[in-house]
Every structure is written in structure tokens, then in C-alpha cells.
Amino acid sequence: MIMMIVAATAATVFAKKYDMLYKNPDAPIADRVEDLLGRMTLDEKVGQMNQYVGVEHFRANIGSIKPEDLKNNTAQAIYPGITPDTLEKWTEQGIVGSFLHVITLKEANHLQQLAMKSRLAIPIIFGIDAIHGNANCPDNTVYPTNLGLACSFDTAMAHTIARQTAAEMRAMNMHWTFNPNVEVARDPRWGRCGETFGEDPYLVSLMGAATVKGYQGNLNSRNDVLACIKHFVAGSEPMNGTNGSPADLSERTLREVFFPPFKAGVDAGAMSLMTAHNELNGIPCHTNEWLMKDVLRGEWKFPGFIVSDWMDIEHTYDLHATSTSLKDAFYQSIMAGMDMHMHGIYWNKYVCELVREGKIPESRIDESVRRILNVKFRLGLFENPFADEKTTMKVRLCPEHRATALEAAHNSIVLLKNDGILPLTAGKYKHIMVTGINADDENIMGDWSAQQKPENVVTVLEGLRAAAPDATINFVDQGWDPRNMDPAKVSAAVDAAKNADLNIVVAGEYMMRFRWTERTGGEDTDRSDIDLVGLQEELIEKVAASGKPTILILINGRPLGVQWAADHLPAVIEAWEPGMTGGTALADIIYGKVNPSAKLAITIPRSVGQTQMTYNHKPSMYFHPYVVKPSTPLYPFGFGLSYTTYKYSNLHLSSSEIASDGTIDVSVDITNTGSRDGVEIAQMYIRDCFSCVSRPVKELKGFSRVSLKSGETKTVHFSITPDKLRFLDRKMQPIVEPGEFKVMVGASSDDKDLLTASFNVK
Ligand code: BGC
Numbered sequence: 001m002i003m004m005i006v007a008a009t010a011a012t013v014f015a016k017k018y019d020m021l022y023k024n025p026d027a028p029i030a031d032r033v034e035d036l037l038g039r040m041t042l043d044e045k046v047g048q049m050n051q052y053v054g055v056e057h058f059r060a061n062i063g064s065i066k067p068e069d070l071k072n073n074t075a076q077a078i079y080p081g082i083t084p085d086t087l088e089k090w091t092e093q094g095i096v097g098s099f100l101h102v103i104t105l106k107e108a109n110h111l112q113q114l115a116m117k118s119r120l121a122i123p124i125i126f127g128i129d130a131i132h133g134n135a136n137c138p139d140n141t142v143y144p145t146n147l148g149l150a151c152s153f154d155t156a157m158a159h160t161i162a163r164q165t166a167a168e169m170r171a172m173n174m175h176w177t178f179n180p181n182v183e184v185a186r187d188p189r190w191g192r193c194g195e196t197f198g199e200d201p202y203l204v205s206l207m208g209a210a211t212v213k214g215y216q217g218n219l220n221s222r223n224d225v226l227a228c229i230k231h232f233v234a235g236s237e238p239m240n241g242t243n244g245s246p247a248d249l250s251e252r253t254l255r256e257v258f259f260p261p262f263k264a265g266v267d268a269g270a271m272s273l274m275t276a277h278n279e280l281n282g283i284p285c286h287t288n289e290w291l292m293k294d295v296l297r298g299e300w301k302f303p304g305f306i307v308s309d310w311m312d313i314e315h316t317y318d319l320h321a322t323s324t325s326l327k328d329a330f331y332q333s334i335m336a337g338m339d340m341h342m343h344g345i346y347w348n349k350y351v352c353e354l355v356r357e358g359k360i361p362e363s364r365i366d367e368s369v370r371r372i373l374n375v376k377f378r379l380g381l382f383e384n385p386f387a388d389e390k391t392t393m394k395v396r397l398c399p400e401h402r403a404t405a406l407e408a409a410h411n412s413i414v415l416l417k418n419d420g421i422l423p424l425t426a427g428k429y430k431h432i433m434v435t436g437i438n439a440d441d442e443n444i445m446g447d448w449s450a451q452q453k454p455e456n457v458v459t460v461l462e463g464l465r466a467a468a469p470d471a472t473i474n475f476v477d478q479g480w481d482p483r484n485m486d487p488a489k490v491s492a493a494v495d496a497a498k499n500a501d502l503n504i505v506v507a508g509e510y511m512m513r514f515r516w517t518e519r520t521g522g523e524d525t526d527r528s529d530i531d532l533v534g535l536q537e538e539l540i541e542k543v544a545a546s547g548k549p550t551i552l553i554l555i556n557g558r559p560l561g562v563q564w565a566a567d568h569l570p571a572v573i574e575a576w577e578p579g580m581t582g583g584t585a586l587a588d589i590i591y592g593k594v595n596p597s598a599k600l601a602i603t604i605p606r607s608v609g610q611t612q613m614t615y616n617h618k619p620s621m622y623f624h625p626y627v628v629k630p631s632t633p634l635y636p637f638g639f640g641l642s643y644t645t646y647k648y649s650n651l652h653l654s655s656s657e658i659a660s661d662g663t664i665d666v667s668v669d670i671t672n673t674g675s676r677d678g679v680e681i682a683q684m685y686i687r688d689c690f691s692c693v694s695r696p697v698k699e700l701k702g703f704s705r706v707s708l709k710s711g712e713t714k715t716v717h718f719s720i721t722p723d724k725l726r727f728l729d730r731k732m733q734p735i736v737e738p739g740e741f742k743v744m745v746g747a748s749s750d751d752k753d754l755l756t757a758s759f760n761v762k
């Protein structure tokens with residue numbers, strides 16, 4: 001009897017719990033989406049398509065940002081005319097789909113609580129720029145930024161970092177990262193180079209795809225987050241280098257250089273994509289039907305949702321002037337394929353009006369809402385809308401994640417020059433002078449990082465002090481601000497240099513977001529030159545003039561033209577933005593605990609005059625070389641030194657002739673000819689020797705990280721498959737053309753580092 005009552009009660013509870021199909025976790029997701037969609041009002045649907053900055057962000061900026069600043073500010077927002085309380089009320093009313101810039105778990109849970117009170121209790125999806133770890137939020141692991149990570153050529157590491165970041169995000173109730181940035185960086189003046197995986201479409205594609213897979217897993221567990229490939233497209237070759245300026249590019253260049261990483265991201269399963277600030281050949285990406293409908297949905301069958309970038313739909317009206325009002329901008333964007341709006345208070349009103357006026361069919365709105373709800377269901381947000389404040393710190397900053405951050409930093413730091421001074425012999429240099437804007441600053445974390453607790457960040461100075469406890473380290477502070485360096489402090493360093501056995505100058509750029517307008521690197525910090533800012537060059541040259549050995553360490557996100565240092569100093573290290581363990585990683589390399597292995601994922605030009613010096617240029621590029629200065633870069637793509645040496649030999653192709661759908665195995669022997677164990681990043685490039693349209697002099701089509709003990713030889717294999725030979729013919733059709741191809745294998749993209757062989761396609 002009792003059993004029967006219990007069973008009956010359970011049945012009632014079950015029926016009651018799932019009185020609406022969409023609430024039943026066991027029902028197929030497509031059914032849940034349709035059931036929910038059928039219950040939603042127009043206002044609720046349009047609300048799902050809209051995002052706002054978090055209420056705390058809004059609150060913190062009231063007073064500090066004026067309404068007239070909003071148009072140009074891409075990092076901070078307020079909503080004139082409403083209060084943060086209004087936003088909370090809207091959330092409770094179920095007309096908010098997403099928030100961004102919520103940076104604490106407390107706030108995320110609070111806003112979610114409000115959403116749970118709404119009529120249909122549709123959970124919020126929280127988006128955040130977790131570009132290299134969930135670094136914009138306090139107390140998370142900060143890994144090296146994408147450009148440094150790409151220099152490791154380590155796709156498995158990219159996957160691991162994305163997985164760990166996803167876990168840290170979910171521990172904070174964040175579900176959606178606006179990363180990976182899969183733009184192909186082609187202009188060092190552009191401030192955002194550091195958040196990309198560099199200049200090569202193949203490398204960017206593989207790093208991006210691994211990152212997408214790492215974030216998303218199967219997009220169904222409590223450790224998975226939604227990835228967002230961005231920014232579609234071509235903002236990384238902006239006119240004059242300025243962020244968001246027009247891109248005017250041929251369809252061939254788009255399809256051969258800029259599209260492949262996005263296609264790879266879609267194929268890897270990315271379920272969201274962000275459009276780019278810029279106009280493309282006259283049409284803003286945010287209202288570009290060709291990009292969103294024809295290419296993304298039509299050709300690539302992208303199943304996820306498209307989100308706009310910060311105020312960029314608005315900018316089709318107030319900047320590009322290709323729409324005549326805000327309402328027209330929303331209309332054009334939605335009809336071109338946009339699904340979600342980042343961010344603002346006019347969307348709901350105007351879009352509902354457009355539907356009620358019959359201009360946008362409600363079925364078009366339903367398409368977008370379906371895509372958004374699908375992701376919310378897959379992420380399990382209906383079942384698990386909250387994260388646990390008690391256990392959150394078990395995941396964030398855990399030892400395993402910090403160890404990964406350190407390993408990634410070790411593998412991303414590029415040794416550009418070493419005349420033998422490195423690694424430093426322990427005990428040889430007893431008096432070391434350390435100086436430079438980045439010597440003792442949290443700026444090593446790079447762009448897209450908030451300030452973190454000092455005890456979680458190891459600066460270069462701290463790393464060196466820990467690695468060389470017996471040395472006397474004299475730190476001469478230059479402040480953090482390259483634009484406002486003090487000549488007296490430079491003089492102090494110059495004086496101190498004379499009394500040291502060794503000088504270490506830590507220079508570069510300033511990227512920390514909390515000083516948004518004072519930065520020289522990162523988003524919206526484009527430059528008309530690529531020199532060191534301020535008195536940094538003078539500091540380096542005068543310190544070196546002491547006659548004491550001087551080493552330069554660079555912390556920056558874009559390539560810098562450090563020609564003088566390359567010519568005159570015994571050692572130069574490019575550390576990029578190595579993350580919160582950067583100081584330890586650098587000290588490990590400087591003192592030889594770790595043998596550097598990274599290779600450049602981007603060319604370092606000599607000066608701004610060499611802006612487009614990518615390695616994969618066309619054959620006629622330097623037919624007429626520059627006069628006076630060289631036509632070669634300062635350091636080529638794929639270049640990086642080690643403390644050991646490697647020899648490549650026995651390049652062998654399994655066949656010298658293949659059919660156009662055939663495969664060739666390429667093998668090469670690599671010997672560690674030096675006295676230290678190391679990891680060599682071997683690279684394979686291909687050139688189509690004669691073709692119906694001009695083809696690059698070489699293109700990366702394979703790479704391998706090979707660990708080799710001193711004296712050891714390993715045979716490394718690459719495979720040449722048809723996709724690596726294919727290009728677009730004169731009619732823009734994909735083709736593998738018969739004829740001769742050259743294969744080049746070696747240590748960098750520089751011809752002198754490459755062994756070559758040829759084969760024919762029949
Ligand atoms: C950037 C995006 C970013 C967004 C939100 C924009 O300014 O272009 O990449 O995701 O801000 O922070």
C-alpha cells in the first residue's frame with residue numbers, strides 16, 4: 001500500500017515536473033526547442049536574440065562614460081535612459097537572452113536567478129572574452145595569448161588549454177567564449193595581432209580547430225562551453241592597419257587566405273560565429289548577405305548562430321552609413337543572416353516593430369531563436385543554470401591548470417638571437433641589472449586580461465630572482481608606461497649598467513585593459529610604426545653602450561622592428577604575452593632549465609615599410625627589391641633558435657609522380673647534433689611550380705614537434721594529400737593541376753633552412 005502511494009506520488013511529480021515538454025531533459029532537443037518556441041511571445045523571442053553588458057559593468061561605468069563616448073568605446077558601456085535595475089527587471093520578464101562582461105560568479109548566479117523567475121524560465125547564456133584562459137575575470141588561470149601559443153605549433157596544447165578554460169568558465173557559470181580569433185594576421189600595425197594564431201592560414205586553421213574542439217567537447221557536459229570563431233572576415237588586413245577600417249580584397253584572396261580558418265572552425269563544430277567590424281569591398285560584414293547566407297549557411301552549412309560584434313550593427317548607420325536609421329540597420333542585418341545582437345537597448349523595440357509591421361517575417365525570427373535555444377539546451381543550461389560558489393575555486397587556478405600555463409609559456413617563447421651567452425651559466429653573472437617597462441609588471445599577462453592577484457602572477461623580475469638566488473639583482477624601475485618614460489630613470493639604468501656584469505632589458509608594449517586609453521598594444525591600439533614606443537630604444541642602446549653584455553626580452557602582441565637590438569645585442573628573446581607564469585618561464589629559459597623550441601608564427605619585419613612581408617607571398621613580390629634596405633624580414637616565419645642544433649637529411653618522397661587524387665609520404669631524418677636534448681618544430685612547405693594563376697612561393701602544409709635527445713636521429717613523416725595541392729583556377733573552381741610541385745622541409749620558411757625535392761602530378 002505504502003509502495004503504491006509512493007509510486008503514485010512519484011508519477012504525479014514526474015508529470016508535474018515535465019508538464020511542458022521542453023522541460024523534459026530526456027526529450028530530443030529538437031522537440032524541446034519546438035515546444036518552447038511554440039510557447040514564446042514575439043517579445044520573448046526577440047529578447048533571446050539580444051545581449052546586454054552585465055548590471056555590475058553598467059553600474060561601475062555610470063559617471064565614468066558619457067553617452068557621447070559610447071560610439072567609439074569598444075570595451076565599456078552604459079545604457080542611457082535606463083538603470084541597472086531596469087536590466088534586472090527585463091531579465092525577470094524573460095526578454096534578455098544573454099549577458100556579456102559579467103565577471104563574477106555571484107553576479108552570474110544572481111542574473112540567472114532572475115531569469116529563472118521569468119514566465120518560461122529560459123536560462124541566460126553568459127558570454128565572455130576568454131581568449132587565453134578566462135582571464136578577464138579574477139582568479140582564473142592566464143595562459144599565453146594566441147600568437148605565442150601558435151609559436152609552439154602545438155595543437156594538442158591548444159586543445160588542452162581550451163578544455164581547461166572551459167572548465168574554469170563553467171565553474172563561474174559562464175558558457176560562451178568569444179574565441180578563437182581565427183583571423184589571419186597580415187599587418188603588424190594592427191593592434192590585435194596578438195590574439196590571432198599568426199599569418200599562416202594552415203597553422204591558424206589547425207590551431208583554431210583544436211581550440212574549438214577543446215572548448216566545446218561534445219557541447220553536452222558541464223565542462224563544455226560554446227566557442228565563437230571570429231571575426232568574419234578580413235579585419236586582419238585593414239587599410240592603414242587601423243582596427244575596423246575597410247578591407248578591400250579579391251574573392252581569391254578571401255577564399256585562399258581568410259576563409260580557410262573559418263571553414264576549418266565550422267568543420268570542427270563551432271556553433272557560434274562573430275562578424276567583423278569592417279566593411280568588405282564596400283559592404284559592412286554585419287549586413288553582408290553573401291558572407292552570412294551564401295558562404296556560411298549555403299556553402300559551409302554552418303548550423304550555429306551568428307552574433308554581431310560590439311555596436312557594429314549600429315555602425316552600419318552611424319559610421320558606414322549604409323543604413324538610414326538604427327531600425328533599418330537591424331532590419332538589414334537580420335535579413336542578411338544575423339541571429340544575435342551584441343548589445344543594446346533598442347533592439348527589442350525596433351525588431352518587434354519590424355515584425356509587427358510585416359517587414360521581417362516571424363519565421364525569420366524563429367530561425368534565429370531556434371539556433372540559440374538549441375545551444376542552450378545542448379549546454380544543459382535548463383537543467384544546470386547555476387554554478388556552485390563553494391566548489392568554484394577547486395577548478396579555477398588549480399595546480400594542473402597552472403602547470404599547463406607554464407608549459408605553454410615555455411613552448412611559446414621564441415629565442416631570436418643568441419651568440420652563445422644563453423643559457424646563462426649559473427654563478428657566472430653575480431651582479432645583474434634588470435630594467436625596462438615590462439620587467440616587473442603584470443602586463444606579461446597581455447591583452448584580454450584583467451588584473452589578477454599579485455601572488456598569482458610571476459613577473460620577469462620575480463622569475464629571475466627565484467632562479468638566481470645567489471646573484472645580486474639590481475632592479476631599475478622604468479614604470480609601466482612606455483609613452484611617459486622618465487629620462488632620469490633611463491639615466492639611472494645607464495649608470496647601474498656600468499656596475500653590472502650583465503644587463504637585462506625587458507621592453508615591448510603595454511596591453512593591460514584596465515588602463516584602456518594608455519595602452520600601446522591589443523585591441524584598438526593600432527600604430528603607424530612598429531618601433532619600440534617612448535624612450536625604450538634609447539634605454540636599450542645606452543645600457544648596451546656600458547660595454548657589459550645586454551640581453552633584450554620583448555613582451556608584446558605584435559611584431560616589433562627591433563633591428564638595432566638584432567644587430568648589436570648578444571641575445572634577443574620574443575616572449576609575446578606569456579601569461580601569468582611568464583616570469584618563471586622566461587627565467588627557466590634564460591638559465592637553461594628549459595631549452596627553447598618555439599618558432600615564429602608571424603614574420604617579424606624590419607620596419608613598418610615591410611608591413612606585408614608574409615612568407616607566403618607571390619613570386620613577383622621582390623623581383624625588384626628595395627634599394628638601400630634589404631628585402632628580407634628581420635626574422636622569417638617559422639624561425640626560432642634552440643640551445644642545441646639540428647641537422648636535416650635524407651629528404652625522401654615515396655613517389656615522384658602521383659595522380660591528382662593521390663597521396664605522397666614525405667620523410668626526413670632530423671638529428672640533434674648539439675649537446676642538449678630539445679624539441680624541433682619541423683616544417684613542410686609546398687610550391688606549385690607552374691599554374692594557371694600565380695601561386696605563393698611556398699605554403700606551409702605540414703609541421704611536427706619532434707623531441708630529440710642529444711645525438712639522437714628520428715625520421716619524421718609528412719603526407720601530401722590532394723587538399724594540400726588544391727587551389728582556385730581562373731574560374732574560381734577548385735583544382736589540382738598537373739605538373740611539377742616542389743616540397744621543402746626544414747627548420748624555418750627561409751630557403752637556406754630547407755631541403756627540397758620535386759614530384760609531378762599526372
Ligand atoms: C571585440 C570582440 C569582443 C567584443 C566583446 C569587441 O570590441 O571586437 O572581439 O568579443 O568586443 O568584448
